Amino acid sequence: MFNAIGIWVAIGLTICVYSFLYKDNPLFKFAEHLFVGISAGYLLAIAYHTNFLPYIYYPLKSALTEGKYREFSVLIPSLMGLMLFSRFVPRYNWMVRWPFAFLMGYSAGVKIPVIMQADIYRQIQGTIQPFGDKSSLWAITNAVMIMLGVICTLIYFFFSRERKGLSGGLSEAGIIFLMIGFGASFGYTVMARISLLIGRVDFLLQNIPFINSIVSNGR
Amino acid sequence: MSLTERLLNIDRRYIYLVIAVAVLVPFILPFHMPVYVSQPVRSVYDFIEALPEGSVVLVGFNYSPSTMPELYPMSLAVLKHCCSRKLKIIGMTLYSSAATIGDTALKEMAESCSYQELQDYVYLGYKPNFEATMLGIGEDIADPFPTDYMNRPVTEISMMKNIKNYRDIALVIDLGSGNTPEAWIAYAGSRYGQKIASGCTGVMVSGLYPYLKAGQLVGLIGGLKGAAEYEKLVKLTGKATLGMNAQSMAHLAIIFLVLLGNVVYLISRHKARKKVKV
Numbered sequence: 001m002f003n004a005i006g007i008w009v010a011i012g013l014t015i016c017v018y019s020f021l022y023k024d025n026p027l028f029k030f031a032e033h034l035f036v037g038i039s040a041g042y043l044l045a046i047a048y049h050t051n052f053l054p055y056i057y058y059p060l061k062s063a064l065t066e067g068k069y070r071e072f073s074v075l076i077p078s079l080m081g082l083m084l085f086s087r088f089v090p091r092y093n094w095m096v097r098w099p100f101a102f103l104m105g106y107s108a109g110v111k112i113p114v115i116m117q118a119d120i121y122r123q124i125q126g127t128i129q130p131f132g133d134k135s136s137l138w139a140i141t142n143a144v145m146i147m148l149g150v151i152c153t154l155i156y157f158f159f160s161r162e163r164k165g166l167s168g169g170l171s172e173a174g175i176i177f178l179m180i181g182f183g184a185s186f187g188y189t190v191m192a193r194i195s196l197l198i199g200r201v202d203f204l205l206q207n208i209p210f211i212n213s214i215v216s217n218g219r
Numbered sequence: 220m221s222l223t224e225r226l227l228n229i230d231r232r233y234i235y236l237v238i239a240v241a242v243l244v245p246f247i248l249p250f251h252m253p254v255y256v257s258q259p260v261r262s263v264y265d266f267i268e269a270l271p272e273g274s275v276v277l278v279g280f281n282y283s284p285s286t287m288p289e290l291y292p293m294s295l296a297v298l299k300h301c302c303s304r305k306l307k308i309i310g311m312t313l314y315s316s317a318a319t320i321g322d323t324a325l326k327e328m329a330e331s332c333s334y335q336e337l338q339d340y341v342y343l344g345y346k347p348n349f350e351a352t353m354l355g356i357g358e359d360i361a362d363p364f365p366t367d368y369m370n371r372p373v374t375e376i377s378m379m380k381n382i383k384n385y386r387d388i389a390l391v392i393d394l395g396s397g398n399t400p401e402a403w404i405a406y407a408g409s410r411y412g413q414k415i416a417s418g419c420t421g422v423m424v425s426g427l428y429p430y431l432k433a434g435q436l437v438g439l440i441g442g443l444k445g446a447a448e449y450e451k452l453v454k455l456t457g458k459a460t461l462g463m464n465a466q467s468m469a470h471l472a473i474i475f476l477v478l479l480g481n482v483v484y485l486i487s488r489h490k491a492r493k494k495v496k497v
Binding site for chain 1: 243316345347424434441473
């Protein structure tokens, strides 16, 4: 019973959202606002159950009731978290600097070494790897294309030199590589969006009883 | 107004209608378009195929319901392959909205191949903060996940007895719609040398190819097409295979509209130049 109600609500909301394709209308607005409200409520509930309870409430409870005094240490990050809200009180907004300083220091320490390794060293290595380890002429051609693409694109983004002569030609080639890259990305994006439409259409066809029988006969 | 002018100023709703018809027709009058398996998808399949029985695979269900049409069929195909190879599966998510998706996918897989929860697979549920979780698994998986999805202590789960960190995990498969593949590559791949495969939405594929080329991913399953390819490899006729018919029809319609738009534009430009000369 509840499952059927859920399905009909989903069908109704899907139609409300797709009605925007015709033109903006109150049904779409209703679905939009409902989605924003439910998302906010859901995330708040998730944050309460997955962050507040296990990382603040239970440790403090065990510190108070079971004598695990070490658990009082959660008060430090909790206070730092609360200090972020001092931004809203002009008189005390200087307090926000401390947690931000901690967050920036933590993020820089954790992220910079691994990002350098994963996104810079390994990517450069992947670009300039020798052709000798390639198994076929096609693989060598691909490796040469990647290297040329990277060099030409980098030259296109090198703005300290006037684009003429060899650098002008290479930067023109860089534009072509960029356009091919954007085209590929756009093609994949179209594919992804159509996939989402297919998912919704499939859902509607499967769950609206009258249409379902037509589709089932077709299959 | 001439025909070319009318076509250039066509109401966009007619285009939506064409796409809607292109997507609907294959559902009502089904046919089967061939699906060819690409190398990045085959690489994931081959890697899993080569794993010895009992190896541990960590599957991250890092996508929200909005991308389920692409990633859920992919999840089922990958899980089906893992269970056909008798691999141990650890499921988890770093997306709050995916907590129930992972649970549903694992249960669906378990039903189809008689997998027992806590013996053959474990679902750890959701954990916030990508970096801390990924780095935490590198030390001891019980640190970021002291309990599983149903609040059972991880250290008391029989399957988890000999699984402590990445050293005990043969492959991490990230099924994601955000920036989790890059995070796995950085925190688990670079730091701990963990093998990683990615199943992602179509939008993300071009951004992940550099990692594939650099050997930071063992393979890549991209979008509904990738999911259909994987379904073909594991001999499963799932939603991705069925959806590819509609996908192909929609693509044909879009190619036709792009070509039509360009041809009409060129004709109108030619006419305008002729008028200026006159």
